Amino acid sequence: MTRQLWRHATLATLDGAAPWGLVDDGAIITEGSCIAWLGKDSALPAVAPPQPVIEHDLGGALVTPGLIDCHTHLVYAGSRWREFEQRLQGASYEEIARAGGGIRATVAATRAASDEALLAAARQRACALMADGVTTLEIKSGYGLTGSDEARLLRVARRLGRELALEVCTTYLAAHALPPEYEGRADAYIDAACAWLVDLHREGLVDAVDAFCDRIGFTPAQTRRMFAAAAALGLPVRLHAEQFSDQGGAALAASFGALSCDHLEHLGAAGVAALARAGTVAVLLPGAFYFLGETQRPPVAALRAAGVPIAIATDHNPGSSPTLSLVLMLNMACTLLGLTPEEALRGATMNAARALGQGDRGRLAAGLRADFAVWDLEHPAELACRFGHRPCRRVVCGGRERP
Numbered sequence: 001m002t003r004q005l006w007r008h009a010t011l012a013t014l015d016g017a018a019p020w021g022l023v024d025d026g027a028i029i030t031e032g033s034c035i036a037w038l039g040k041d042s043a044l045p046a047v048a049p050p051q052p053v054i055e056h057d058l059g060g061a062l063v064t065p066g067l068i069d070c071h072t073h074l075v076y077a078g079s080r081w082r083e084f085e086q087r088l089q090g091a092s093y094e095e096i097a098r099a100g101g102g103i104r105a106t107v108a109a110t111r112a113a114s115d116e117a118l119l120a121a122a123r124q125r126a127c128a129l130m131a132d133g134v135t136t137l138e139i140k141s142g143y144g145l146t147g148s149d150e151a152r153l154l155r156v157a158r159r160l161g162r163e164l165a166l167e168v169c170t171t172y173l174a175a176h177a178l179p180p181e182y183e184g185r186a187d188a189y190i191d192a193a194c195a196w197l198v199d200l201h202r203e204g205l206v207d208a209v210d211a212f213c214d215r216i217g218f219t220p221a222q223t224r225r226m227f228a229a230a231a232a233l234g235l236p237v238r239l240h241a242e243q244f245s246d247q248g249g250a251a252l253a254a255s256f257g258a259l260s261c262d263h264l265e266h267l268g269a270a271g272v273a274a275l276a277r278a279g280t281v282a283v284l285l286p287g288a289f290y291f292l293g294e295t296q297r298p299p300v301a302a303l304r305a306a307g308v309p310i311a312i313a314t315d316h317n318p319g320s321s322p323t324l325s326l327v328l329m330l331n332m333a334c335t336l337l338g339l340t341p342e343e344a345l346r347g348a349t350m351n352a353a354r355a356l357g358q359g360d361r362g363r364l365a366a367g368l369r370a371d372f373a374v375w376d377l378e379h380p381a382e383l384a385c386r387f388g389h390r391p392c393r394r395v396v397c398g399g400r401e402r403p
């Protein structure tokens with residue numbers, strides 16, 4: 001196993017009780033894909049001679065856990081710039097969706113695209129996120145909305161995980177929008193989507209199941225049926241909940257022990273309490289909040305007070321959050337939603353890992369995966385303080401430095 005030594009860095013481990021888990025002039029020893037030791041450079045254990053050690057001097061740079069983007073819709077074709085113009089002229093996201101645009105427009109473009117075109121576009125997006133320090137990426141389906149098209153999207157996602165120095169988690173989101181061929185037959189569509197899930201799961205394409213529970217999405221009753229199908233297969237669930245209205249989606253998801261509930265602008269007190277009881281992560285998506293010009297913020301103070309873990313993600317998608325920078329989301333989580341810079345970084349690392357059910361990452365500690373990013377910064381708060389910058393210098397994923 002390759003043993004590597006990374007020296008002279010400011011480590012923001014996010015581990016332990018100290019703010020940021022900071023270790024000044026720290027060092028990390030990796031063995032294979034894991035962290036074997038971490039601490040003060042001055043306390044480095046003597047390394048037994050015959051073992052080969054590759055040594056890297058980080059020259060005082062900042063090291064954080066690799067960033068984790070726990071909510072993206074990365075695989076799709078087409079662009080929605082026309083809707084952006086329509087919204088600037090006063091049309092709402094919901095109005096555009098009801099008129100057949102929105103998600104349905106991307107579904108039409110995605111169905112018409114070849115596997116190769118979908119892969120090439122998604123690869124480019126993944127590489128942009130990786131350049132920003134992302135080492136684990138969640139990718140949802142949801143722009144195919146037939147069994148075979150949802151499979152194509154999930155296969156592209158899996159392929160990115162094999163081809164790139166990146167960990168990919170997949171989420172089945174057939175319950176994203178009602179495709180035109182099922183107009184007026186949403187219950188029949190959910191039946192079909194539950195049946196497709198069985199085959200996709202058998203093919204190893206699904207790590208979790210999600211749904212869009214809202215006025216322009218699916219009802220709580222339909223969401224419940226999708227979740228029951230997931231539970232029958234032993235798959236964890238997540239939910240796009242209370243984005244535009246309070247449907248009681250968070251409480252429903254919590255009753256299934258959901259890993260996360262995402263968006264949550266319209267989450268009420270009962271929903272907060274349900275998330276807290278279930279240990280469900282609240283994933284906040286400042287990109288969508290910003291791009292849709294929302295004014296109602298998710299209830300950050302109430303989530304904090306109830307001890308609900310808060311994660312941050314890009315929600316990358318062509319309609320409501322066409323961003324490819326998770327670092328920018330850290331800034332927006334603070335300026336728009338009221339998180340502290342430390343909460344924002346924990347949100348894009350340890351709490352994002354929890355939203356994906358991945359206990360082996362998101363902090364820097366012995367025994368965890370050696371996923372970390374090296375930044376041209378002095379202090380981790382600078383990650384959230386600046387915006388429009390690209391401070392990531394080096395990335396190590398699973399103990400291997402990306403070329």
Ligand code: DI6
Nearest residue numbers: 103212240288317318319320
């Ligand atoms: N909420 C979102 O923000 C994305 N999906 C969802 O249910 C938007 C997807 C899109 O507009 O294409």
Ligand code: FE
Nearest residue numbers: 071073240315
């Ligand atoms: Fe989303």
